[in-house]
Amino acid sequence: xxxxxxxxxxxxxxxxxxxxxxxxxxxxxxxxxxxxxxxxxxxxxxxxxxxxxxxxxxxxxxxxxxxxxxxxxxxxxxxxxxxxxxxxxxxxxxxxxxxxxxxxxxxxxxxxxxxxxxxxxxxxxxxxxxxxxxxxxxxxxxxxxxxxxxxxxxxxxxxxxxxxxxxxxxxxxxxxxxxxxxxxxxxxxxxxxxxxxxxxxxxxxxxxxx
Numbered sequence: 001x002x003x004x005x006x007x008x009x010x011x012x013x014x015x016x017x018x019x020x021x022x023x024x025x026x027x028x029x030x031x032x033x034x035x036x037x038x039x040x041x042x043x044x045x046x047x048x049x050x051x052x053x054x055x056x057x058x059x060x061x062x063x064x065x066x067x068x069x070x071x072x073x074x075x076x077x078x079x080x081x082x083x084x085x086x087x088x089x090x091x092x093x094x095x096x097x098x099x100x101x102x103x104x105x106x107x108x109x110x111x112x113x114x115x116x117x118x119x120x121x122x123x124x125x126x127x128x129x130x131x132x133x134x135x136x137x138x139x140x141x142x143x144x145x146x147x148x149x150x151x152x153x154x155x156x157x158x159x160x161x162x163x164x165x166x167x168x169x170x171x172x173x174x175x176x177x178x179x180x181x182x183x184x185x186x187x188x189x190x191x192x193x194x195x196x197x198x199x200x201x202x203x204x205x206x207x208x209x210x
Contacts, residue, residue, distance in 0.1 A: 033059060035198050036122055036151040036205065041066050045147060047117030051075060052104050052138065053124030057085030057097070063120075064093050073113055075102045104134035115143045125152040125206075126175040132184040135208070139190060142210040150206040154178070154197065172202050181206055 037059075046069065054060050054074035064072055074097060076082050082099045089097060102109035104121070105128055119138050128134045138148050153175035176184075178195045185193055185208070192209040 033062075033122060033151075035203070036120075036149075037062060037066065039205070040118070040120065040149065043118075043147070045118045046070075047143070048114070049073070050113065050116040050119040050138075050141065052119065052121040052134075053077075053127070054085060054099065055081050057088055057099065059122055060085065060097055061090055061093055064096055070096065070118075072097045073116075074099045075104075075110070075113070077101070077103045104128060104137055105130045107137045107140070110137060110141065113141065115146070116141055117143050117146050118149065119146070120149040120151070122151045123153065123171075125150050126171060131176065132187065135184060135190075136188045139188065139208060139210065144210055146210045148206075148208040148210075150208075151198075152176070152204060152206070154202050154204040156202050175202075178204065 040063065044067070049063065049067070049070050049072040051060050051063070051072060051074045054076045055078075057074055060072060060074040064070065074085065076085070076099070079101050082101050085099050089099075100113065102113070104110070104124075119142060121138075125131055125134075135148070135150075142148060153172045155172060155175045155177050178197070181195055190208055194207045196205045196207070197203070198205055
């Protein structure tokens with residue numbers, strides 16, 4: 001059940017495709033994000049948030065609305081996505097959300113952002129060129145007792161018997177299994193973490209505490 005490599009960087013750097021992605025994100029099923037959003041709402045973490053892979057900023061604005069005292073830096077590798085997010089940003093949230101271009105795999109693009117109490121990322125882990133390096137970089141940016149929350153797909157064996165080459169199925173085939181994630185975290189030296197499978201069973205959350 002070999003992991004395939006999936007990269008959408010060129011796709012996200014095209015303004016027409018970025019606009020299409022914005023429209024798709026607005027129409028996405030709530031089930032895709034409900035578990036993540038309800039989890040961080042219950043945690044009610046105070047302080048500074050960093051979102052990695054913010055895309056057009058749909059989830060950023062929901063999180064900001066749920067947590068009215070949080071200040072959020074939303075980070076994405078695509079300048080086109082950042083531009084769309086800024087254009088689509090609710091006027092009432094402009095004082096609490098700032099968008100920055102950056103790459104989780106390149107600490108130099110993140111080092112001026114500071115430290116955070118919550119760093120979160122949704123459906124980006126399987127896109128990262130070097131997931132282990134990205135996690136290491138983000139972990140280093142947590143305040144003491146800060147939380148790194150990664151919400152992503154999980155690779156499952158039965159998908160390899162389905163002939164479909166849809167983007168969604170290919171994303172699942174590009175995702176990591178829990179044992180692969182544990183191996184990465186152990187190599188980094190991270191001990192305080194939980195990996196949870198979420199319904200439906202091809203989704204998972206990785207919670208890493210500093």
